[in-house]
Amino acid sequence: MASVSTRLLARQEVAQGTLAFHLAKPAGFDFKPGQAFEILLPAAPAGSSGQDAGHAFSIVSAPHEHDLVFATRMRDSAYKRALGALEIGAPLEIDGPFGSLTLHRKAERAGVLIAGGIGITPFISMIRHAVHSRSPQALALVYSNRRPEDTAFLAELQAHARALPHFTLHATMTDMAHSSHTWDGATDMVDAAFVQRATQGLPAPIYYVSGPPELVQAMRQTLAQAGVDEDDVRSEEFFGY
Numbered sequence: 001m002a003s004v005s006t007r008l009l010a011r012q013e014v015a016q017g018t019l020a021f022h023l024a025k026p027a028g029f030d031f032k033p034g035q036a037f038e039i040l041l042p043a044a045p046a047g048s049s050g051q052d053a054g055h056a057f058s059i060v061s062a063p064h065e066h067d068l069v070f071a072t073r074m075r076d077s078a079y080k081r082a083l084g085a086l087e088i089g090a091p092l093e094i095d096g097p098f099g100s101l102t103l104h105r106k107a108e109r110a111g112v113l114i115a116g117g118i119g120i121t122p123f124i125s126m127i128r129h130a131v132h133s134r135s136p137q138a139l140a141l142v143y144s145n146r147r148p149e150d151t152a153f154l155a156e157l158q159a160h161a162r163a164l165p166h167f168t169l170h171a172t173m174t175d176m177a178h179s180s181h182t183w184d185g186a187t188d189m190v191d192a193a194f195v196q197r198a199t200q201g202l203p204a205p206i207y208y209v210s211g212p213p214e215l216v217q218a219m220r221q222t223l224a225q226a227g228v229d230e231d232d233v234r235s236e237e238f239f240g241y
């Protein structure tokens with residue numbers, strides 16, 4: 001895959017310790033909602049082995065949007081320190097797009113998106129695309145975070161849920177004991193009963209799972225036990241965040 005050049009346009013906090021990076025979209029760069037790309041820094045970060053110059057991220061923005069956007073928790077790694085220190089206007093290289101975590105075409109089948117934490121990123125692109133294209137497809141988003149302050153894009157998702165008859169949001173905060181915000185929604189862990197409540201009445205759902213490896217594994221197991229065909233459960237492995 002040949003890489004293409006871009007530059008950093010802006011950086012914005014989308015949750016506590018979580019930044020979204022806006023990049024200039026190179027001419028002809030096409031992707032599908034849910035796909036990812038690799039972002040290569042201009043130089044290998046100081047203190048890294050030299051193999052840490054690139055990192056894969058889901059694309060947050062939808063294809064119709066002007067900028068390319070990705071988001072990540074700013075953990076303390078050599079790559080993320082270097083990413084966070086980039087000046088606005090800094091050059092970057094993009095490899096991609098790649099990945100097959102894209103929404104199925106049969107609009108008569110519902111899409112159930114199950115996200116943990118910053119694993120929400122590929123689903124934001126799908127949901128923005130559905131809003132933009134006025135898709136008639138039923139979509140349910142199950143979104144688990146520890147606390148409201150950790151929950152990226154929450155206000156946007158709540159607004160879509162109010163505006164779109166085909167889209168439902170089922171957010172839960174699993175660690176409110178450590179939150180300084182208020183939350184009057186669900187606080188339970190996502191499990192079989194939670195998913196069943198969120199998906200009741202949806203036509204022939206196909207499930208997409210994105211988030212911490214433990215959540216992805218638990219959801220695969222839960223859905224298999226509920227009798228969901230494994231072809232109807234889609235996720236991708238993303239490690240090293």
Ligand SMILES: Cc1cc2nc3c(=O)[nH]c(=O)nc-3n(C[C@H](O)[C@H](O)[C@H](O)COP(=O)(O)OP(=O)(O)OC[C@H]3O[C@@H](n4cnc5c(N)ncnc54)[C@H](O)[C@@H]3O)c2cc1C
Nearest residue numbers: 058072116117118119121144145146174211212214218238
């Ligand atoms: C397809 C895919 C795309 C991704 N794209 C990106 C990206 O673009 N950018 C990025 O930074 N990261 C991405 N990730 C990485 C992924 O989301 C990380 O693992 C994430 O950083 C986890 O940390 P967190 O702090 O967000 O989650 P946490 O705060 O650790 O967890 C989020 C929620 O999951 C719940 N949870 C954890 N385990 C379970 C379980 N077993 N059962 C039920 N609930 C559970 C927690 O209670 C919590 O509410 C992606 C992962 C996948 C699979």
